[in-house]
Amino acid sequence: MDAPAPKRTVHPAIKVFVGFHALMVFMWTTPHPTLAAQQQFHKNTAVENLMRPKDSLLVFNEEMLKGEMLGPEKPLGKYMMVTGLWQWWDMFAPNPADIDVYIDAEMEYADGTVAIHKYPRMYELPIPMKYFKERYRKYRERLSDDSYSWKWSHTAQRLALENYRATGKEPVRVRLWRHWMQVAPIGQPQPSEYSGYMFWDYQVDHNKLMEDAK
């Protein structure tokens, strides 16, 4: 009689790693609990929390796993951050955006004339270029909100450089404009006009402009 076939398996360390990786990915991608759910969790008894499994899981994940045990400051918690495995899948969630936004820049030259410098706007680009230039939309998304105001001066300086290269005229001031349009609910006429306002006024750094233009 033949001997039984050997059991095929992998090293236990690999099993531990796979389990750890799977846990970290799940923990990292789980939505944040609402503030109300967190407060309720701490008021409730253990039994009451067991009766609210979804909220309890989210709070436990947020406060214990991501916080106390495997948070970014803890040795094991660095796994996702250091390696670039961090991830978050809230595409079109919790609700899709309903405001269409684009930006452009008003260039003021030394002679007092003014011109609009277009920051690449996907809507106006031919389809192949949309594919290549989409990063501009993404950058704009992480720029135009007020919480990113620390990026505005540098962005204005870069736009001055692009304008100088394109026109040969040296801008002395750059004014960043934000334009937006609220999408109307379904069944209602869609607006066609954008609202806009200037959100940053920047005096161009002449020396840096000349240095960068070399």
Place this chain on the structure above:
Amino acid sequence: MIRKWWSTVDRAVFGYGSPFTMGVFRAIVGTLALVNYLMLSIDFEAWFTEKGYYPVAWATRWAEGIPRLNLLEGVTDTRVTAALYALMCLAALFTAAGLFTRVASIALFVLMTTFAHRSPDILHSGDTILRQYVFLIALAPSGAAFSLDRLLALRKGTAPVEPALVSMWPQRLVQYQLAIVYFTTVWHKAAGDKWWNGTAVHFPWHLHEFDKFPVPPFLDTQPMVAVLTYGTIFIELALATLVFARPLRKWVLLGGLMLHAGIEFTMNIPLFAFIICSGYISHYDGEEVKAWFERVLTRLKLKPAEGMVTIAAASPVEPSPQEVPTH
């Protein structure tokens, strides 16, 4: 009972099978990574130099004091950045071709993570999932099939005609990663009233910054919007759950392909549909992918290159301990 359950899980995750699926997956992902970085290269100065929109110092600020894998930390010399960028494209090319696969895929992962951490503001979901995929490809013996490495080894006579079976855990992690993407995106959406009231898909169609091909007007009316909104949720949830039931797998994946084709047609989210759908192949065993591949080649009257497709069919006989690869 727990022991039986664990045994089933153990076999499903760590059992051995054909390396063909991971080989084809590697070729697709490597190609997509190459296309992605070649497309991005036309704006290299804008995104990766001190003259551009995103200076190196911002990456340090973004990192919030947490160490990050970033070979460009503090590097302001454009020549160094450009050299690493070129190396990343080369690593993507080698990964796609399966040449020096292990080294190339590890280099690709390190470099794409470096550039992600160098300029995180321009990343979209496609970049993020691509990074996860390449990480798993680098861990897997993904050059064991459908690769130049194998072709060269066969010609030299240093590789067996039937390559050793490999543990399936990297492929299972690709499946898991996909399930996580779809499951948690539904979870996030569950907190949004527009997904509940059946109007969510109407809004992105009117964000002109995403415009691609026009949405047929009849789709932007009720009840079509509700059907598409709830249909999106249903398909995403199925891609995280029902896809693991073999009789439903094909139909669920078809639903996923249709969902992403619809998004790709109407919205400008470059490469995302192709990148995420490339992971769908992980739901098929190597033998299934190989059989499909050979059917296509036969129909096209093409003869597959020896070694590119030639792999071991899942052997019903357990190999000897010497044949069992260890990782």
